[in-house]
Amino acid sequence: MSPTQVRGKVVATRRVGAYHHLTIAAPGIPERTRPGNFVALAVGGPQTSMLLRRAFSIYRVSEQGPTGGTVEIVVGVHGKGTEWLVGCRPGDVVDVVGPLGKPFALPQEPVSCVLVGGGYGSAPLFMLAEGLLARGCRVQFVLGAATEARLFGALDAKRMGCPVTVTTEDGSAGVRGRVTDVLPELVRRTSSEVLYACGPMGMLRAVSDVATAEGAHSQCAVEEAMACGIGVCMTCVLPVIGADGVTRMSRSCVDGPVFRGTQVRWSEVGTVPADTLGAPKVGVR
Amino acid sequence: MSPTQVRGKVVATRRVGAYHHLTIAAPGIPERTRPGNFVALAVGGPQTSMLLRRAFSIYRVSEQGPTGGTVEIVVGVHGKGTEWLVGCRPGDVVDVVGPLGKPFALPQEPVSCVLVGGGYGSAPLFMLAEGLLARGCRVQFVLGAATEARLFGALDAKRMGCPVTVTTEDGSAGVRGRVTDVLPELVRRTSSEVLYACGPMGMLRAVSDVATAEGAHSQCAVEEAMACGIGVCMTCVLPVIGADGVTRMSRSCVDGPVFRGTQVRWSEVGTVPADTLGAPKVGVR
Amino acid sequence: MVTLEPDLSTQLGHWELPNPVMTASGCAAAGRELADFFDLTAIGAVVTKSIMAAPRSGRATPRMAETPSGMLNSIGLQGPGIDAFLANDLPYLKNLGARALVSIAGGSVGEFASLAARLAPEFWVAAVEVNISCPNVENRGLVFACDPGASSEVVSAVRAELPARVPVFAKLSPDVTDITTIARACVDAGANGLSVINTLLGMAIDVDTMRPVLAGITGGLSGPAIRPVAVRCVWQVHKALPDVPIIGIGGIRTGLDALEFVLAGASAVQVGTATFGDPSAPVRVLGELREALAARGIKRLADVVGAAHRPVEDAR
């Protein structure tokens, strides 16, 4: 569905652990949103020195509301733009472009799925779970983070009646360790056929590897630094193998952020693999 | 008195006609302030694209207050910085440098004085009037503006028990016309010996001319675009005749903003008069 | 009194455009993605990402860094190559009826010439922009735009391959001691107009990794940060070559910014980086420019091209 640009208005802000949950009235966006889409927000106000938008996975949408449809996002403070964003107060104006990107692909059959979220990466998984449940899929969550404050959504998952496994690297909640420590066993036990993942690159790669090893599909939502979010700048690329078997530097904002795990050349993200279409010849610059 | 830099906090904002009256807690500044001093405020917040401070005459100060000493200014929206400033809410932080500049010189004798303000230019005149009254001077005000909304302080003047003549160019309040239409007669009638003025350049020049014609002194507070406000950048200069009779490009932020009317080469402001110290030789660049 | 709509049409040599606002090369891909946000036929022209002869992967990531009021990019001219571009990308603009200014880039004079030759039969292409800010592989990677001789060679080669009706714009780099020397060389070589300016060479270092932020080490600086440099370049070029049409580029974000370039001597403008922050920027700038002219009682855009150069009648 094609994106739109709206002058959004902050409706509510709320702290959730280490994150900030923002609800923004952004009419026109909710009805077009599919799970895995993201929004790009202008930050800093009219005289800001920050020119570029910031991308956030859509956590929830609501098509109605006193102020029109709303979009909800979960923001971790990273740098100056997110710092500004979490300082917004209800009533403040935030320009929103969305929904952007390719959403998660849903299975045709009512299969069993594992949804893996790392940190705020779990945000888009709950809309996805709703979609999967509506198709009769079985859904289980694995939510991981460095520490309990950086976990997001365990309650949402429980509220949906889905089994949740939590891992934290410091053991402050759930199993001490990483999501991939518990994943293979869970996939096998639940005979899951699709793994969905959103989180840091290392996690995505590991989930993709587990899927391959267990004979499952994987759908991974990547996070690459983006300047435009709409496909015109070519900054957000990573090496992706096409249907024709050829590797191209693909734009994660329009060709992604969701890719099949097997499409992405995980170990070469950040480089241009030598066999990429149009790669510089060795020794030539 | 040497200036200081403090993290101020907006205490109150209030619309007054076309202007905004801001009260800022800025401990350390009130006790150093003399009438005619100004403050320089940082605008736009941490990630702003606006690098330079904005200068405002000090309208009032109060050495005590629940939040420490406060400074009051009167802001007319001019461009993006003042736009930002008047959007501040109580509690917002504003970095303040002040008090800056040379204050108005007070007469040794209890003479009669006329205080002439144009638009928000009248802001610094009320502290000045207090000082003059305390010395036993007689004080009368002439306040002018393009239109009634752009008048400032007529009530303050009345509250101080001083006679006030108001002029507006459109006749929406007081006498239709300019301050200088009423000034010569008033100076004569009150046998005033000093004219104090703050407002647009054209007005200052006219006040200075009236003073000369009437055999009075004049003290004019100029307003030149400033980058630093503290004397280090050399952007705020105008041609001023020194005690030695030599014209120099003087910094209005530290050598002013108050000058004796006879010191300033009013008709040549914006140029470098040929006889200025170090002026380029004609034909040489 | 009735406020008349200002006449925004503009003339770039023999190329007439209904209005002066374009996208900038590399900031609009080949146009299609922006069609979600505005009507591409509403603006003066769509400028496509510089295309090269062969497909190109571009550089490794990170390819960008945000800087104060600007950004650095080091894309490395990623693109599908001229064949795929003509087959898959350009027809979209043609079918839509948008005016296309096609940007070409090469590593050698020959590559530029062959790109121009491929475009020659595309009779509907409105104009060609020659991106000479590329390293010349045949001369130690020296950027063409930094040398009047190399710039001249590229421009004449391109000019020779294209029919006279297709105007050729040479896009200048600000990273030179004297931009008017390069401008003159390009015009003498047959350029019908000049695109002023490309990005400034810049770089950023990550204070945590202690390495350059960009995989390409240096990158091109764009955005409002560079606007004063771009306005100065347009001013200098217009002053040196008052009859040569100029497309002003660099940090344009609002209609007033566009007007600043027009007053400096530009007959048209391109909106680049601002599109990343606001995907409808080109059409918004056009609307704001129209309003700015109307508010100033300017009836024809053409009347104020270079107006800031006119002698002041009276000193104040």
Added chain:
Amino acid sequence: MVTLEPDLSTQLGHWELPNPVMTASGCAAAGRELADFFDLTAIGAVVTKSIMAAPRSGRATPRMAETPSGMLNSIGLQGPGIDAFLANDLPYLKNLGARALVSIAGGSVGEFASLAARLAPEFWVAAVEVNISCPNVENRGLVFACDPGASSEVVSAVRAELPARVPVFAKLSPDVTDITTIARACVDAGANGLSVINTLLGMAIDVDTMRPVLAGITGGLSGPAIRPVAVRCVWQVHKALPDVPIIGIGGIRTGLDALEFVLAGASAVQVGTATFGDPSAPVRVLGELREALAARGIKRLADVVGAAHRPVEDAR
């Protein structure tokens, strides 16, 4: 674990400084005004406004325009002339015990030489910075810094007049095709170090009056907007001349900005325009730099000068 205070001392050739942060020429007058805001002896050095032989009125106003994350200035080197400077201004810094880096400017090689000769007896002056971004009145107003020959002549003339113990820094302009050529010419002529960079030539046009904003038409662009260009220049010069001490200048506003320049190859930095927005910027930057080093476990500033040039041990 005890966090040790990082060692901020730095060595610029044979000039040793307790810390690397200085004011920038033209952004601190002759120091006195800033003493209201911080202790001038706390920073590495106070760099004075470029002084010329005779008193100079400077240009007409307006002399400045704020631009996105930057500003334009066209002061025209206003100053009292070397005699009054030595009599009235410089003694203040001497009496305070501050380290002074005196900047000189001239319209001819002879003027530079005579300024240096006047400074030679001021044994306490720590160093001299040669502002070669001035028009050469003897050569059609061509800026010295744009020509390696002219730059070289100025530097050798200055070097010849000063005792060997006084280091001479040549201040480079970024407005050149290849800054390393000018850098090399200055070093070959005897410069002990390089100040990189001066402002970029820019301009702004008032969209209401339709005239250039600055009375001087063009002006120098400074502030964070130009930082990526400045970092690139420092990087290029350090790469070309790894043994030459560099003072990094351009858009430094925070300690992390300063660190960026150090990593690019600067042994010291100057804080210019940021001082206008924050009069205590130089000393704040120093404090932030100290913290940044401590937070990264860097014990000695000198250990990370140019660190971003080191080959990457392991690709990720």
